[in-house]
Amino acid sequence: MKAPALSAGKKPSGAAELTRFTAVVAAVDTAALSTLLELRRQESASRSDDVFERASKVAEVYARWFDAHGVTCPLPGQIATARRKGLPVIAPAVDALLYAELTSGVLMGVQDADAIDGDLHFDWAAQGETFPGFRSTVTCAQDEPVVRDGAGIVASVLQGPDRRTSVTKDSRHLVFTVYDAPGLGAEDFDGAVRLLSDLLQDAGAVPDVLEVRL
Numbered sequence: 001m002k003a004p005a006l007s008a009g010k011k012p013s014g015a016a017e018l019t020r021f022t023a024v025v026a027a028v029d030t031a032a033l034s035t036l037l038e039l040r041r042q043e044s045a046s047r048s049d050d051v052f053e054r055a056s057k058v059a060e061v062y063a064r065w066f067d068a069h070g071v072t073c074p075l076p077g078q079i080a081t082a083r084r085k086g087l088p089v090i091a092p093a094v095d096a097l098l099y100a101e102l103t104s105g106v107l108m109g110v111q112d113a114d115a116i117d118g119d120l121h122f123d124w125a126a127q128g129e130t131f132p133g134f135r136s137t138v139t140c141a142q143d144e145p146v147v148r149d150g151a152g153i154v155a156s157v158l159q160g161p162d163r164r165t166s167v168t169k170d171s172r173h174l175v176f177t178v179y180d181a182p183g184l185g186a187e188d189f190d191g192a193v194r195l196l197s198d199l200l201q202d203a204g205a206v207p208d209v210l211e212v213r214l
């Protein structure tokens with residue numbers, strides 16, 4: 001598969017202080033990925049230490065940023081649920097995303113690469129700009145950080161992914177996006193990218209890590 005190129009628009013004055021945007025692209029064997037994730041879930045459940053402790057602290061960085069924009073960050077609640085019930089089982093691509101997010105605390109996304117039109121562009125939305133979200137139409141605020149392809153917005157960092165490029169249980173060509181937040185430590189961001197890349201490699205994929213500075 002051909003990995004999309006990354007680019008970024010000019011950061012508006014007063015926009016959130018984000019420093020970089022990273023994508024991890026891979027063609028995956030969904031059966032191998034599912035098998036590996038089941039092993040990781042079992043390992044997580046059998047450990048005596050709290051595998052989510054650091055992730056919970058990192059997620060609070062995103063929660064504070066989201067709160068400032070009147071939006072609830074899903075990560076703290078998802079991590080709390082995983083602590084009680086274990087890591088979720090939905091579909092291979094989504095399970096990989098949630099494993100990486102909930103064990104690192106770093107916000108990510110995943111899109112079906114075959115549904116992406118051309119390359120990916122990190123940008124800041126205009127007031128009232130809309131796109132078809134996963135469940136309903138999403139309306140963006142001025143300078144809200146978004147990701148676009150050649151056909152439109154594929155994700156808002158604060159409000160989630162679009163419907164057009166969403167993954168299914170059969171999606172094999174995946175683009176995972178890793179999102180920065182104001183005040184997030186570089187070591188946490190880098191660690192999350194490594195965690196995700198290592199997961200895909202352990203499942204037999206050859207991930208391509210792409211990054212653009214903002």
